[in-house]
Amino acid sequence: MTTTTTNVTDLYPTRGATEVATPRQDPVVWGSPDTPGPVSQGDLQALDRDGFLAIDQLIGPDEVEVYQRELERLTTDPAIREDERSIVEPQSKEIRSVFEVHRISEVFAKLVRDERVVGRARQILGSDVYVHQSRINVKPGFGASGFYWHSDFETWHAEDGLSNMRTISVSIALTENYDTNGGLMIMPGSHKTFLGCAGATPKDNYKKSLQMQDAGIPSDEALTKMASEYGVKLFTGKAGSATWFDCNCMHGSGDNITPFPRSNVFIVFNSVENTAVEPFSAPIRRPDFIGARDFTPVR
Ligand code: 6CS
Ligand code: FE
Numbered sequence: 203m204t205t206t207t208t209n210v211t212d213l214y215p216t217r218g219a220t221e222v223a224t225p226r227q228d229p230v231v232w233g234s235p236d237t238p239g240p241v242s243q244g245d246l247q248a249l250d251r252d253g254f255l256a257i258d259q260l261i262g263p264d265e266v267e268v269y270q271r272e273l274e275r276l277t278t279d280p281a282i283r284e285d286e287r288s289i290v291e292p293q294s295k296e297i298r299s300v301f302e303v304h305r306i307s308e309v310f311a312k313l314v315r316d317e318r319v320v321g322r323a324r325q326i327l328g329s330d331v332y333v334h335q336s337r338i339n340v341k342p343g344f345g346a347s348g349f350y351w352h353s354d355f356e357t358w359h360a361e362d363g364l365s366n367m368r369t370i371s372v373s374i375a376l377t378e379n380y381d382t383n384g385g386l387m388i389m390p391g392s393h394k395t396f397l398g399c400a401g402a403t404p405k406d407n408y409k410k411s412l413q414m415q416d417a418g419i420p421s422d423e424a425l426t427k428m429a430s431e432y433g434v435k436l437f438t439g440k441a442g443s444a445t446w447f448d449c450n451c452m453h454g455s456g457d458n459i460t461p462f463p464r465s466n467v468f469i470v471f472n473s474v475e476n477t478a479v480e481p482f483s484a485p486i487r488r489p490d491f492i493g494a495r496d497f498t499p500v501r
Contacts, residue, residue, distance in 0.1 A: 210365050210479050216398035217360050217483040221421055224396045228367040230448055232328030232473065239325025240318060249326065253393030253451040256437060260318055260374055260444035269376050270441070272309040273338050273465055276300055287491045289412045296342050299412065302491040303467065304336040314469055319372060320500045322446065323471035326370050330499035334358065334369060334472035335492060338376070341384050341455075341464040348384050348455040349415065351425055353397060354470070355449035356418050357411070360403055360483035362493030367396075368476040369449035376465040379438050384458035386445055389432040392452035397424055403484035408492055420452070428452055474499050 213227050230250045235243060241255070249255045261269070276282050277297045283290075287301040303310045313319060314333060323331045335358075340346070354371060358364040379385040403417045410416060420428075432452075437445050447453065449470075458464050472478075477497045481487055490496070 212482050213366070214355075214359050214396045214398060214482070216356055216396075217401060217403050217417060218398065219400060221400045221424060222398040223424075224398060226367060226394045226396060226450065230367075230393060231326055232368055233325045234328065237325050237328060240321050241325050246326070249446065249448070252390045254388050254390070254445055254447040256439065257444045257446070258439065259442050261313075261442045263442060266376060266441040268309060269313065269467065272307055273340070273376055273467075276303070276307060276338065277340055282306070286489070291342070291346055292413050293345060293347070294342070296346070297340055298346070299337045299339050301335065301337045303338050304333055304469065310336065310338075310467060313374070313467065315500055319469065320471070323370055323372070326446070327368055327471065327473040329473045329475050331471040331473055332494065332497045332499050333469060334362070334364070334478070334494050335470040337468050339466050339468060341458045343383065343458050343461050343463050346384065346458045347414070348457045351420055351452055351454040352415055352418055353450050353452055356397065356399060358449065358493065360418060361407065361481050361488050363478040363481045363487070364472060364476060365479060366476050367448070367450050368473040369470060370446060371449065371468060371470045372444055372446045373466045373468050374444045375439050375441050376467060377463050378440050379443070379464055379466075380460070380462060381436055381438050383460040383462045383464040384456045385464060386437045386455050387434050387453060388437070388447055389428050389452040390435050391432045392428055393448040393450040396450060397428075397452070405485050407484065408488045412492075425452075471500070
């Protein structure tokens, strides 16, 4: 194990000369079984086993419309397009993602504070939580590109300085996620092994990685072994459905060549007991609109 400048032990080495697997050393569900909250004991056990929890309807159809209108407003606002927090599609130059959407939009800020959302995050992580990252992914269709296989924690550890796996993401569908328009795919159970990737992090990596990730990509051999062992689950659901998934799930999504957008809002809750230190394997920090440095708990 190596220590970083802040003398924090690096439990999960990555982006060295070779790819290296490390067994997970953190719980998946941190809250104690009798912690009250919206997630049932059965669902907590499933989350621990699989690394994800799918919910058919987290928000109702009438609410979804409010968020769909807000997504439309944001992605057609010229000021947002000019904002550095907007990432465009490499080909079409359409907006691909808008980061820090919980700070830009009061509508999405309200969703973050909703007990159905933050209440689940607190229960799973067993503590107060803050937003490490939020984004809307538009995936507009007609060739919008996907996200290659990766573990989010691998990036958040290497580039944002999250020490432990005490971070949970929720992807809330704002349009219908069919089995054809580039839905989220997760390898069930893959969250129990940390795959440290080979290859150092280039400076300003985020400027490229948010369009097409390079550093932090597993090898074909590792992906073949994992997919053979765990399988691949595709998540579909109506607008308003949600997928909670552990920070270390191996996941990705395909291109969307249908005319039907696959838009979601993606919120990453991190425990206030796991606040970001210095990057474990990157020359500099990423901007705080990608990896938050304000650890104020969500209230
Ligand atoms: O680098 C990140 O933080 C982002 N990249 C991906 C592909 N998923 C997680 C996160 O939004
Ligand atoms: Fe991801």
